[in-house]
Amino acid sequence: MPELPEVETTLRGIEPWLRDAVIRQVVVREPRLRWPVPQDVHGAAGQAVRGLQRRGKYILINLERGSLLLHLGMSGSLRVLTEASPPGKHDHFDIELAGCTIRYNDPRRFGTLLWLEPPPGRHPLLASLGPEPLSEAFDGDHLYRRSRGRKAAVKNFIMDGRVVVGVGNIYASEALYMAGIHPLRAAGRVSRARYRGLAESIADVLQRAIRQGGTTLRDFSGAGGLPGYFAQDLLVYARAGQQCFQCAGEIRQKVIGQRASYYCAVCQR
DNA sequence: ATGACAACCTGTGGGC
């Protein structure tokens, strides 16, 4: 469920509660996530929060010595609870602070809770990640350089976290539509000029989605429990069979790289 | 190095 805008929304929701807080304890009820939750995470207890950051779709809670690394997977969400409430189904762990509990729910258990020794950036999961799409380091020239000789579909290319982080299945379709690029086009056969447009589209769609609190298709909600409202702004995603907003042609759906992809065969070449 | 795809897991919705 969560791509970069949803993770950013989640981060912003928990940030005010974590700022200057001390971790009271981490309660793990179900350690069987994407990787087994290590005992190390209990080392967080008693440590003060130094800062919070997002790296791609990862959330890093940096403590005095070491960091908690969270990933929401496909169906994870965090919720800030200010009153005691009994854990429900799929509530796999809590991060308890003095004034609240941050509770993780994840039906599919593709999410992650790991302990990172400093410096966090050297951890294998973070070490080879590409640039942040909303940073100076990301632009069309970067995409152009990285794509030379690549035969993979451009949609798969921009969803590769080593190329650029945070672009998931929804926003990949959206950005390619905005840039007029067919998702199946070989990444190595997209011009520099069109990659510049694509990079701008990626940054634009992610920023607008963040402003709307992300996209809620079925069950995403931010840390305050509210859904995101970007679903009503989607141009192609989940619109198979409906009319293209530009040419009134029919939006197509096709599986690319095991994922449903949406595009207009007229507007995207 | 690159690309294709199976795997991880649960819930939901559609067709019959």
Place this chain on the structure above:
DNA sequence: TGCCCACAGGTTGTCA
């Protein structure tokens, strides 16, 4: 109402 299948916002690991 119930059963079975396809599919769902992510990422890694394996194999050719």
